[in-house]
Amino acid sequence: GAEVLLNLQPTSSVSIQYHPFFGPHDDLVLLELDEKLLSDVLYQRVTLRGQPDEDAVLCTKSKTYSVKFVGTSNSVFLIPPADCSTSHESGGKNDKQQVATASVIKVAPGNMELVEVAPRLDKLKSILSENLYSSDEASTAMGDLYQWDDLINKVQASDDELKAGLQALSAVEIDGYWRIVDEKYMDVILRMLLHNSVLNDWLLDSLVEDKVVSVLELDGFPRKLVYHCLNVYGGRVEGEAMGGGVWRLDSRRVCVHFARGILREGKRKMESFMEEWLRMIPEEMQPSFDMLEGEVLTEKLGVETWVRALSVSSLPTTPAERFSILFKERAKWEWKDLEPYIRDLNVPGLSSEALLLKYTRRSQPSVDAEPGAIVVVSCESSDLVLEESCLTFVIIISSLLHHGSGSRSMPMPMPMPMPCEHLISHLRESKSVFV
Structure with a gap:
């Protein structure tokens, strides 16, 4: 049985035969695991998740893994324990020797492999x-x-x-x-909280939970939603001795909320947007346009700057779809503008820099870009097609000039690839002719 193979000595051999119950193999799947996952599987701390029209994933408590079948060129034999094995005798009439054999009950054509992936949220x-x-x-x-x-x-x-x-x-x-919860309803609750903070002289960085909840309940808001509002736009103050707990509103979350509300109806001129935004924000808070990183885009139209909404929370979580949408918004991105929109991408084993290398290419800054700005374009951008076309052009021209000269010298080496912006000057310096 299996023990025979486990104890097989060097230069020894064992006979292999079909088990009496050798049968179909599609009811058996081998799963390859590393040490980190082995205990989770053995103690049944994993689940397979997915709908019939989806590829299944395996989930532990904290991670998600895609399940992929990997075929093998060699057959993998499954041999049961010794009590399921058989043996046979060999030798002459007077010399019988029992020879151990291993009975193959299944053949596995490959195994399932687990690869950590981002959750599909x-x-x-x-x-x-x-x-x-x-x-x-x-x-x-x-x-x-x-x-x-x-x-x-x-x-x-x-x-x-x-x-x-x-x-x-x-x-x-x-x-x-x-x-x-609908954003408009959250807006009503937040505005009522801020209104009551003025009426009752509440400090926005020291909101007493019991007072806030009881007052807003009297205004008709469900207790659960009041707590939710405090949690969305603020957080508990740790280490406070005041009874009932203390909350502090977060300036950035509140400021972003009001900015979203203003831009929900469409883009605005920068001056008009800033004027209305500052008017809506509580006096205790100090707004800064930097707070809106990953929430708004600015664009120059003539001499005026316009602001429009583009929230990172509205974008897909898969990198390919995320970059596709971003490059539909802008053909070229400066790194400082793009980074907030890819910072949250979660691809196990790939950093933000690796994602950039996969989905973008560096490009020349525009005339109005900041000095030293890093500009990227999509891998599918026409800029790249132009660069490849220019490279092909210089190779063809160089080859034609060489072979058309009647020279019997050795063929010219293939020109090294160079950035598109240097190709024209390179041709001019080599006195190549443009046709």
Whole structure:
């Protein structure tokens, strides 16, 4: 049996034969694991997730792995223990010797391999956005609602990654269902909180939980939504001794919220936007345009600067789709503008620099770019086609000039690739003729 092979000595041999139950092999899959995953599998801490029309993923508590079949050129034999093996006798009439054999019960043509991947959270945003929670109670009965068990069955992500995805979407569990609260409703709650802070002389960096919750409940807001508002636009103050807890509003989150509201109706001139934005923000907060990194884009139209919304939270989480949308917004990006929109991309084993090398190429800055600015374009940009065309052109011209001269010298070496902007000057210096 299997023990025979395990104890096989050098230069020894063993007979291989078909097991009596040798049969179909499609009911068996080998899974290759590293030491980190072995204990999770042995103690049943993994799950396979995915819908019938999706490629399955394997999830631990904190990570997601794609499952890929890898074929092998050599057959892998599966041999059962000794009690399922057989033996036979050999030798002459007077010399019988029992020879150990190994019985092959299955043949594996390959194995399944696990590769860590980013969680597939775009679906989470899609299904939760179907039915936003608003002030209209009737809306809660429209569309599908999802509990935690529904989400882990539909979204290909580990439990920890799913929780992080819900937090990134500012989702909240209401009556057992996970919901995204409509931004307009969140705006009403936040404005009422700020209004009451003025009426009651509350400090925005020291909001007493019990007072805030009780006052906003009297204004008609559900207790759960008041806590959610505090959590979305602020955080608990640690180490405070005041009863009931203390919260502090986060300046950036509040400022970004009001900027989104202004730009929801379309782009604005910079002066008009800044004037309205500053007017809406509480006096205790010090807004800065840098707070809107990854939320807005600016563009020059003539002598005027315009501002328009482009939130990183609205973009796909897969790199290919993310870069495709970004280069539809702009053909060329300066690195300082692009970086906030790819900073959150999560691809195991690939840094932001590696993603840039894969999906972009460096380009020449425009005349209005800042000195020393790094500019990138899409790998599919026409700039690259132009560069390749120029390179082909210089090779052809050099070859024609050489062979047309009647020279019997050795063929010229292939010109080394060079940036497109240097090709014309190179041709001029070599006195090549343009046709």
